[in-house]
Amino acid sequence: MTPTGTLQVADPVLDVRGLSARYGHVEALKSADISAGKGELVAVLGPNGAGKSTLLRAIMGLIPNEGEVRFLGNSLPRRDPVGAATKGVVLVPEGRGIFGPMTVLENLELGAYKIGGDRQEMERRLTHVFELFPRVKERLKQVAGSMSGGEQQMVAVGRAMMADPKVLLLDEPSLGLAPRVTGEILETLGTLSASGLPVVLVEQKAPLALKLACRAYLLSLGRIVATINPREVKSHDELAQYYFA
Ligand SMILES: Nc1ncnc2c1ncn2[C@@H]1O[C@H](COP(=O)(O)OP(=O)(O)OP(=O)(O)O)[C@@H](O)[C@H]1O
Ligand SMILES: [Mg+2]
Incomplete structure (x- = not known):
């Protein structure tokens, strides 16, 4: 020590x-x-x-x-x-903080709100999240609150990555x-x-x-x-x- x-x-x-x-x-x-x-x-x-x-x-x-x-x-x-x-500086909070009634895709897109209507950049970031968590890609239209705890945590980390964090x-x-x-x-x-x-x-x-x-x-x-x-x-x-x- x-x-x-x-x-x-x-x-x-x-x-x-x-x-x-x-x-x-x-x-x-x-x-x-x-x-x-x-x-x-x-x-x-x-x-x-x-x-x-x-x-x-x-x-x-x-x-x-x-x-x-x-x-x-x-x-x-x-x-x-x-x-x-x-x-x-991006935080994935205790308890995940995802929006249960919204879809997985909507939750992810919220993470990238800063980029406005830049679809190309949005797609680039989404592709990165799908590489990190392939399971998330299969569930884009699912209401986030109906996912398992582990899947919700993947969405929470994915949403943080959509913000293009530096830490x-x-x-x-x-x-x-x-x-x-x-x-x-x-x-x-x-x-x-x-x-x-x-x-x-x-x-x-x-x-x-x-x-x-x-x-x-x-x-x-x-x-x-x-x-x-x-x-x-x-x-x-x-x-x-x-x-x-
Ligand atoms: N909103 C609050 N109002 C008053 N005291 C609080 C508040 N939030 C935390 N505390 C107190 O501050 C101290 C540190 O809490 P904190 O939540 O940072 O601990 P933690 O290490 O994250 O614990 P855990 O592993 O249970 O999440 C504790 O004594 C807690 O009771
Ligand atoms: Mg704590």
């Missing part, structure tokens, strides 16, 4: 410095530093209530927060989620899914990061995330208590001390 603050990438796409957030009197995130560079998948691990979702919401500017989020070398305004998304943030995409479909989705995230896209993956299932991640941050009670090199984790008991601290 490596102490907090090491294993930093030299020239990160996303560089979060001293980010804090509170809900009323509850300080849910305390001066977090994380970074993700080109081609990196970094994991954020930690037990229920550790502050994982809060970290992603604060990065996006969805909740009041303090600190700095640097993206491609510039500071992002701290309360402008639409601006952040427009620049390419992708995911909040527990495996939640409630069977191991097989979880494996499929995480493998696709690995492919995306290997193609250059920085990915920040919030995940409670540490063993799965550590297989993919080049670096993992451990959150406990709102604080990053360790930065981990997955190749140095010899047993998952090593992580347990943070989960039960």
Whole structure:
């Protein structure tokens, strides 16, 4: 296990410095530093209530927060989620956030609302999503709410990809899914990061995330208590001390 603050990438796409957030009197995130560079998948691990979702919401500017989020070398305004998304910081939220009554295709197209009526660009992006998730292509006319949990998660990631992200943030995409479909989705995230896209993956299932991640941050009670090199984790008991601290 490596102490907090090491294993930093030299020239990160996303560089979060001293980010804090509170809900009323509850300080849910305390001066977090994380970074993700080109081609990196970094994991954020930690037990229920550790502050994982809060970290992603604060990065996006969805909740009041303090600190700095640097993206491609510039500071992002701290309360402008639409601006952040427009620049390419795209979140797949906890619970997926897809529109159940709309079709799969409509959900995907919504992700690319920025491009307006550019059909050629729309088709290019759709083709990319179909390459990532062939199953989605077979279900374009289906009402999204009638898909299985795993398929809905594919649509949620697909919709995020339709926005042409420069960094992708995911909040527990495996939640409630069977191991097989979880494996499929995480493998696709690995492919995306290997193609250059920085990915920040919030995940409670540490063993799965550590297989993919080049670096993992451990959150406990709102604080990053360790930065981990997955190749140095010899047993998952090593992580347990943070989960039960
Ligand atoms: N809207 C809110 N109002 C008040 N407190 C909140 C709110 N959202 C989260 N919290 C509190 O902030 C802390 C961190 O919550 P957060 O949702 O970030 O945890 P998490 O690590 O994502 O947990 P989980 O694994 O269960 O999703 C918890 O103590 C939680 O109760
Ligand atoms: Mg959460």
